Amino acid sequence: MKFDITKIRKDFPILNQQVNGKPLVYFDNAATSQKPKKVIDAEVKYYSEINANIHRGVHHLSQVATDAYEEARIKIQKHINAKNSFEVLFTSGTTFGINLVANGFAQILKPGDEIIVSHLEHHSNIVPWQFACQRSGAVLKVIPMLGDGSLNIDAYQQLLSEKTQVVAVNHISNALGVINPVKFIIEKAHQVGAAVLIDGAQATPHLKPDVQELDCEFYVFSGHKICGPTGTGVLYGKEEWLNKIPPYQGGGEMIKEVTFEKTTYACLPHKFEAGTPNIAGGIVLGVAIDYLNEIGFDNIAAYEQELLQYATKQLSELENIQFYGTVKEKASVISFNFKGLHPYDVGAIIDKLGIAVRTGHHCAQPIMNYFDIPGTIRASFAFYNTKEEIDLMIEALKKAQMMLQ
Structure with a gap:
């Protein structure tokens, strides 16, 4: 099956909505995935x-x-x-x-x-x-x-x-x-x-x-x-x-x-x-x-790795960002913080801009204790997400930084 992101996104009714007047960008897939109409x-x-x-x-x-x-x-x-x-x-x-x-x-x-x-x-x-x-x-x-x-x-x-x-x-x-x-x-x-x-x-x-x-x-x-x-x-x-x-x-x-x-x-x-x-x-x-x-797990893996690499590059250009979990072998999950900012505050602001990410310890407190942090901002990508959505997250994060610093 040819991987067609436009067709795939049409399978997910929940993605076609707005949050606070902004298009929903759902990057909390590690918590739960969205459901296609077939399901x-x-x-x-x-x-x-x-x-x-x-x-x-x-x-x-x-x-x-x-x-x-x-x-x-x-x-x-x-x-x-x-x-x-x-x-x-x-x-x-x-x-x-x-x-x-x-x-x-x-x-x-x-x-x-x-x-x-x-x-x-x-x-x-x-x-x-x-x-x-x-x-x-x-x-x-x-x-x-x-x-x-x-x-x-x-x-x-x-x-x-x-x-x-x-x-x-x-x-x-x-x-x-x-x-x-x-x-x-x-x-x-x-x-x-x-x-x-x-x-x-x-x-x-x-x-x-x-x-x-x-x-x-x-x-x-x-x-x-x-x-x-x-x-x-x-x-x-x-x-x-x-x-x-x-x-x-x-x-x-x-x-x-x-x-x-x-x-x-x-x-x-x-x-x-x-x-x-x-x-x-x-x-x-x-x-x-x-x-x-039907979509194919090889297709899913290849596309999600594209999203991961693109998001990592775009996030790396933001000021005062700190990544957690920097190994080469990774799934499409990025855990990060901004120095001096609480992850919850960042997450709450970008939610107002339609961006859904997870903040906190992610039910993995020993990891957070190891890094001596209260939690992280976690963006997790699925095969129905897009690079354009990543761009929207980047802009929202820039606004959050401006408001909190």
């Missing part, structure tokens, strides 16, 4: 035509809904190259997926076992592992970061030992856009027998993860960051590990047999999908993945 229409179609509970009914609508839901699971299996469709679990998002895995490990880890996370993690890939340590007596270790935003891989290798049971790192940093060497991290973890969870929330909008090629035990991501609905997500887990860890929630669908004396669990994936799921969300997530694959 919006699919949500309406589900509730208008096939709304029914799944897996349990013999009537027509239930069978149609069940088929559509399980077809979406197979789409995701193929998209991430999982070996089996039952290794794909529907969740409410990345946070839920990490908590599910961490809860399972909390019940099988022993005192003195070690879990490794990195300094670059989102809070949702730190706090669940702290819970697991508190419950099991395991010890949390942290891969330190370097001044350019990369991980200290030499230090990581020193942290690994026979005590290491889990390594949990993000594929791409949400705060800095840094792409981590996850393949190498996984290989080294496997040398000491550790399982690896990769937080792919920020990676999946920009690339197609191949979980068999990565060889990770778990890979998690959110639907709302890849043009899908909020409240949707995926946890991929290797079959042997999903069989090994206990379920996270109890209820309908996740059981094989229930008596007051004993309960046995259903087979995968149902063991981890208690209760009525977000049926519409799962089906529509499949539609969103189809949409992105």
Whole structure:
């Protein structure tokens, strides 16, 4: 498919509006992506035509809904190259997926076992592992970061030992856009027998993860960051590990047999999908993945890198700017501040000019503590953004500087 930015932008109704009398420039894609009309229409179609509970009914609508839901699971299996469709679990998002895995490990880890996370993690890939340590007596270790935003891989290798049971790192940093060497991290973890969870929330909008090629035990991501609905997500887990860890929630669908004396669990994936799921969300997530694959992830990656390079060059010409996360391998995210100015103040002013960026610690306070700053201004670009929008942001930032200095 030829990459046609004009045609692509027409797919996103929300972009055709004004904020405070100015054209909306949406550069908060790392927080959530906008939704194409195809996705919006699919949500309406589900509730208008096939709304029914799944897996349990013999009537027509239930069978149609069940088929559509399980077809979406197979789409995701193929998209991430999982070996089996039952290794794909529907969740409410990345946070839920990490908590599910961490809860399972909390019940099988022993005192003195070690879990490794990195300094670059989102809070949702730190706090669940702290819970697991508190419950099991395991010890949390942290891969330190370097001044350019990369991980200290030499230090990581020193942290690994026979005590290491889990390594949990993000594929791409949400705060800095840094792409981590996850393949190498996984290989080294496997040398000491550790399982690896990769937080792919920020990676999946920009690339197609191949979980068999990565060889990770778990890979998690959110639907709302890849043009899908909020409240949707995926946890991929290797079959042997999903069989090994206990379920996270109890209820309908996740059981094989229930008596007051004993309960046995259903087979995968149902063991981890208690209760009525977000049926519409799962089906529509499949539609969103189809949409992105129609555009092509190679096309998306190439265009977003153009935007990143253009924005970096334009921002570099502004006075008193400080960048965070300056490594070469980056996704289309720029984190920056102006010396002497609070990021919130800058963000609030450019919002009045129609520019939507994220300011604050981005749920990554350890990164901000490392740089000794309260937060950053984060501009994150998607395949439906343009260089003209970047120019509008630059002009808005110049005005903010004039007003605040």
